[in-house]
Amino acid sequence: MPNFKKMAKAYEKDAIKTLQDLVRINSVYDAKTIKEEAPYGAGVKKALDYIAKFGEKNGLSVDRCANRCTELTIGNGGNLIGVYAHADVVPVSGKWDNAPFDAKIIGEGKEAKMIGRGTSDDKGPLVAALYAVKLLKDNNLINDYTVRLVAGGDEERGSSCLEYYFKKLNKKANDYGFTPDADFPLIYAEKGIAHFNATKTIDLKPIIAMDGGVVANAVCDKLIVTMPKDKKFAAFFKESKIDGDINEVGEIMIVSFKGKSAHASTPDVGENAALKAFKILGRFYKIAFLENVAKVLEDVNGNGFGACVESTELGKTTYSYGIIKYAGNAFSMSVDFRFGENVDTKDCIAKFEKATGTTAANYSEMKPLLYDKKSPLVSTLMKSYKRMTWKFFDKPLAIGGGTYAKEAPNCVAYGSAFKGHEGNIHSPNEYIYIEDFLKQIAIYADAIYSLGRIKK
Numbered sequence: 001m002p003n004f005k006k007m008a009k010a011y012e013k014d015a016i017k018t019l020q021d022l023v024r025i026n027s028v029y030d031a032k033t034i035k036e037e038a039p040y041g042a043g044v045k046k047a048l049d050y051i052a053k054f055g056e057k058n059g060l061s062v063d064r065c066a067n068r069c070t071e072l073t074i075g076n077g078g079n080l081i082g083v084y085a086h087a088d089v090v091p092v093s094g095k096w097d098n099a100p101f102d103a104k105i106i107g108e109g110k111e112a113k114m115i116g117r118g119t120s121d122d123k124g125p126l127v128a129a130l131y132a133v134k135l136l137k138d139n140n141l142i143n144d145y146t147v148r149l150v151a152g153g154d155e156e157r158g159s160s161c162l163e164y165y166f167k168k169l170n171k172k173a174n175d176y177g178f179t180p181d182a183d184f185p186l187i188y189a190e191k192g193i194a195h196f197n198a199t200k201t202i203d204l205k206p207i208i209a210m211d212g213g214v215v216a217n218a219v220c221d222k223l224i225v226t227m228p229k230d231k232k233f234a235a236f237f238k239e240s241k242i243d244g245d246i247n248e249v250g251e252i253m254i255v256s257f258k259g260k261s262a263h264a265s266t267p268d269v270g271e272n273a274a275l276k277a278f279k280i281l282g283r284f285y286k287i288a289f290l291e292n293v294a295k296v297l298e299d300v301n302g303n304g305f306g307a308c309v310e311s312t313e314l315g316k317t318t319y320s321y322g323i324i325k326y327a328g329n330a331f332s333m334s335v336d337f338r339f340g341e342n343v344d345t346k347d348c349i350a351k352f353e354k355a356t357g358t359t360a361a362n363y364s365e366m367k368p369l370l371y372d373k374k375s376p377l378v379s380t381l382m383k384s385y386k387r388m389t390w391k392f393f394d395k396p397l398a399i400g401g402g403t404y405a406k407e408a409p410n411c412v413a414y415g416s417a418f419k420g421h422e423g424n425i426h427s428p429n430e431y432i433y434i435e436d437f438l439k440q441i442a443i444y445a446d447a448i449y450s451l452g453r454i455k456k
Contacts, residue, residue: 311340
C-alpha cells in the first residue's frame with residue numbers, strides 16, 4: 001500500500017492556498033444574478049468555474065454540466081469511483097469575529113484553523129478531495145479504475161444540482177462513492193428529511209409584519225417584528241432582559257429578537273428566535289395562536305404535539321423552524337422535519353397541524369438512508385480511515401443530517417469532521433483546523449485508491 005501520509009505532505013502548501021481562494025468566493029445562492037449560464041447565481045458559478053480551472057490545469061477531463069455541477073474525471077474502465085462535494089454555501093448570519101469570506105488563519109500548530117463560510121461545509125473537504133485525486137494522478141496510481149469528482153452548486157437548497165446531473169444529464173451511476181460532507185469515521189445511516197410550510201390566515205394585531213431566518217435548514221437566529229409604537233411593551237421588553245433590541249421610526253417600532261443559529265439536524269444546540277418572540281408577544285398581547293405555537297413547538301423532538309417517534313437506528317424525530325413570514329394576515333413558517341426508519345410521517349404532520357392550527361403546504365420528503373455495515377463500500381472506507389488515523393475502535397455513525405448520499409447511488413457520507421471538531425457549520429465563525437484539513441487529503445487518497453481496487 002502506498003504511503004499516502006508521506007505523499008500528501010508535498011501538497012500541503014498548495015492545498016491551503018487553494019482552499020483560501022475558494023472560500024473567498026461568496027458562493028451563496030443569489031436569485032438576483034441568475035442567468036441561463038448561472039442557474040444558481042454569479043457567486044456559485046464563479047466557484048464552479050474555479051473547480052473547472054483546477055481540473056483543466058491538472059490534466060483532468062472537465063464537464064461543466066450546464067453550470068449546475070463541475071465534473072472532473074480521470075481513468076478508463078474498472079470500478080467507477082464517485083466523490084461528491086459541494087461548492088455552494090449557506091448565507092452569512094449572526095455575529096462573526098472575522099470577516100466570513102476572508103479565509104483568515106488564526107492560531108498556530110495544532111490550534112491553527114481557517115475561519116470562513118464554507119471552510120467545513122463543504123469547501124475544505126472538497127479541496128482535500130481535489131488534492132487526493134491530484135496526488136493519485138501525479139503518482140500514477142489511477143491505472144485500472146476511474147475517478148469522478150463532482151462539485152455541486154445547490155446542495156444547501158435541496159441538491160437540485162445532483163438531481164439534474166443524474167436525471168437530466170443521465171450520468172452513469174458510480175460503482176462505489178462517498179461524499180465528504182458529514183463526520184468521520186463514516187455515516188452508514190441518515191434520517192429522512194421532510195420540508196413544508198406551516199401556513200395560516202390570521203390577524204395578529206397589533207403586529208404588522210414578521211420576518212426571520214435565512215434558510216429552511218437552519219434554526220431561525222433572528223426575527224424582526226414590525227408593530228405600532230408601544231411604550232408599555234418596550235418597557236416590558238427591557239425589564240424581561242430579552243436578547244434583542246428596539247428601534248423606533250416615527251410611530252412604528254422595529255423589535256429584533258435574537259437567538260442562536262444551528263443546523264436543522266441538531267436544533268437542540270440552537271436557540272430559536274421566532275419561538276422566543278411568539279412566547280413574549282403572545283403573552284403580552286394575549287395572542288392565543290402565538291402563545292400556543294411557542295408552547296407546543298418548544299420541544300425539538302415533537303413531544304409538545306405528540307409526534308416524538310424514536311427509531312432503532314436513527315433515534316428521535318427532530319423539528320426545526322427556519323424561515324418565518326407574516327404580512328397581510330398571512331402567516332408562514334418553514335419546518336424541517338427529520339425522522340428515522342419506520343416513522344409514519346403523515347401521522348406526525350397531521351398531529352403538527354392539529355396542535356398548531358396551521359396547514360402544511362409545499363410538502364417534500366426524502367426517505368431515510370441505511371447501509372449494511374458489512375458491505376464492501378462501508379468496510380473498505382472504514383479500513384482506509386483506521387489505516388490513516390490509527391483509531392481502530394471507531395464505529396460507523398447514524399446522523400440526523402442529510403447529504404449527497406441520498407442523491408448519488410452507492411454512496412455514503414465519509415468525513416470530513418473529526419470528533420470534537422465539528423466546525424460550526426451553518427453558524428457564525430465556521431472553521432476548519434488546518435491539521436484536520438491536511439489529514440483529509442491522505443484519507444481520501446487511500447479511500448479512492450482502495451475502492452478502485454475492490455474486485456467486482
